[in-house]
Amino acid sequence: MPTYTAQALVLHRRSLGEHDRVLTLFTKEHGKISAIAKGSQRATSRLVGATEPFTHLRLLLATGRNLDIITQCEIVNAFPALRTDIERLSRAAYICDLLDVFSHDHDATSSEAVFDLTCAALLLLTQPSEWLDSIIHAYDIRLLEVLGYAPAIEYCAHCGEPLQEPPFGFSPAAGGALCKRCHHTFLDAFPLPADALTALQTLRTASPEALLHYSPPKAVLPYIERALRSFIRFRAERPLRTVEFLDSLRAAVN
Ligand SMILES: [Zn+2]
Missing domain, CATH: 1.20.1440.120 (Recombination protein O, C-terminal domain)
Incomplete structure (x- = not known):
């Protein structure tokens, strides 16, 4: 699968099945996209905090058939304040x-x-x-x-x-x-x-x-x-x- 990088802000999220979420992201490079955060509904997932609205992320994404998939994720700013x-x-x-x-x-x-x-x-x-x-x-x-x-x-x-x-x-x-x-x-x-x-x-x-x-x-x-x-x-x-x-x-x- 081809991959690409992006800086993104989480606009909103919705559940996909029992474990996954679909994030609506605004990216600096590609505008608005939707991507799957696999396993992000599991309490133990590394992606849990990253799917909160208005979190600033640095991502590696894989191009999927319908939706792209987040393969690597780093939180740049979670804006805790x-x-x-x-x-x-x-x-x-x-x-x-x-x-x-x-x-x-x-x-x-x-x-x-x-x-x-x-x-x-x-x-x-x-x-x-x-x-x-x-x-x-x-x-x-x-x-x-x-x-x-x-x-x-x-x-x-x-x-x-x-x-x-x-x-x-x-x-x-x-x-x-x-x-x-x-x-x-x-x-x-x-x-x-x-x-x-x-x-x-x-x-x-x-x-x-x-x-x-x-x-x-x-x-x-x-x-x-x-x-x-x-x-x-x-x-x-x-x-x-x-x-x-x-x-x-x-x-x-x-
Ligand atoms: Zn006038």
Whole structure:
């Protein structure tokens, strides 16, 4: 059987028979693939820890007839700090969910950039931060940007003019933020306060260090959430499973 190597993040896993699992992996080299982790449901298997979602692995795989098979596996980073804190765990799960929704099997287009972006976001999630959602919202915008679906937030999504003078709007159908002239052209448009637009721009460009210290005014948080979520919902082929869970967590904390 031909073999190949890959660096991979585990997106999710499912049981296959009594002992095996099928892992959905996002690899740096080949994009999203599915592979069998033989024996990984046995308590004594070396692969037990390696099949946990968002574990970073270095793999040797054998090309199978239907699914490829993991033949060697080394854990690069298991992100233990994300597994003991429900706030961080839920956001790491969201990142994997978003990546799964927006990636296609065996499509290696931009896979290296996407892989590095995702590892960087998971690493940032392990750090103390002012506002934990800055990391996932920055990831929302930057992942869409790398994949070519970026929302327009510097220029009007409809007429292309710079967004200088409020009031602004936001429309998923238009492709992002709207200037005051185009605001009413789209039925799905809703108001976007200038502070919320500035926050979206900051999330798009801030350095990792700056993101950890960034916290926008509380009043604009619902607008950031609504803009990004509606945009992702419009673009994605299926709803994100982790969103409701994140919502209930946020409600419990506030
Ligand atoms: Zn416009």
